Amino acid sequence: MTMTRSEWIDYARAHLEVRHATQNGAYRAGRTIRPEGCVNHSLGVAQPSADVMYGRMDRTDAGWGVNAILGDFHTGEGRILLCMPYDRRPWGVGSGSRGSWNDSRIQWEVCEPAGHTYAGGTMVGYDVVKNQDYFDRMWKLLVAWNVFMAVELGYDAATINDHAESYRAGMGSNHADMGQWLPKHGKSMNHLRHEVQAILDQKEEDTVTEEQVRQIVAEELERLLPPQKIYTRVDELPQWAQPSTEELLAAGILRGNQSGLLQLTDDDLKWVSALARLLNLVERTQV
DSSP: OOOOHHHHHHHHHHTEEEOOOTTSHHHHHOOBOOOSSEEEEEOSSOOOOHHHHHHHHSSTTOOOBOSEEEEOTTTSSOEEEEOSOTTBOOBOSOOBTTBOGGGTOEEEEEOOOSSOEEETTEEESOOTTTTHHHHHHHHHHHHHHHHHHHHHHTOOGGGEEEHHHHHHTTSSOOOOTTTTTGGGGTOOHHHHHHHHHHHHTOOOOOOOOHHHHHHHHHHHHHHHSOOOOOBOSGGGSOGGGHHHHHHHHHTTSSOOOTTSOOOBOHHHHHHHHHHHHHHHHHHHHHO
């Protein structure tokens, strides 16, 4: 089933937990940035647990720190731990020949499934078939989170990158992630940017309030139904309605406007007749 942009955002929000890593050096440094994009990382180690990675980050000697950790895809749809505020400067990509995206990009780590090792930046012993369900759950939450962040912080899908791209841009250290993993399942950062952009481009259906619905119905009824005649004097009324109207006028229950003119429709006359009968009934009981 195709999801709307709002549903993608709600999906990310439903899996988000705020758990600041207050012992982490990047958190404690307190430096802030104005995010102009993001960097997606994968761990470079076979560790699916978000809690384990949070524990490794929430230390004064961690030496790295990101704004969020996405993990636990081995047990379900996954979780997002928000480890630092959106505007806290991360220690994620290091630096490159032209500077560092730590100064301008919010960043997160994505946990990898268990069962493989690394030789340099290459996965060894990674079982694509076995890990397909894990990857599919990860990919869905990764797309949702990137949509959520792009909307929340107002940056373009074109500024969604990974660590490997930071190095090629001269804005980070030489790491392979996430390019060492995504292609094994037929995905790439270009796919991620394309999917996020397509979701951002969706036109949301306008929400209509109950009051607006009532107004629309009233306008349609007015357009479709013939207009009712307005009676301004008693002698204009149908014969059956004249006695009742005169009784209510005499009792002061019914009055004309400032000019003494009535403004009664056929529907009003039904109520006038009913009120007159009720008035007569009350008077008889008081005799």
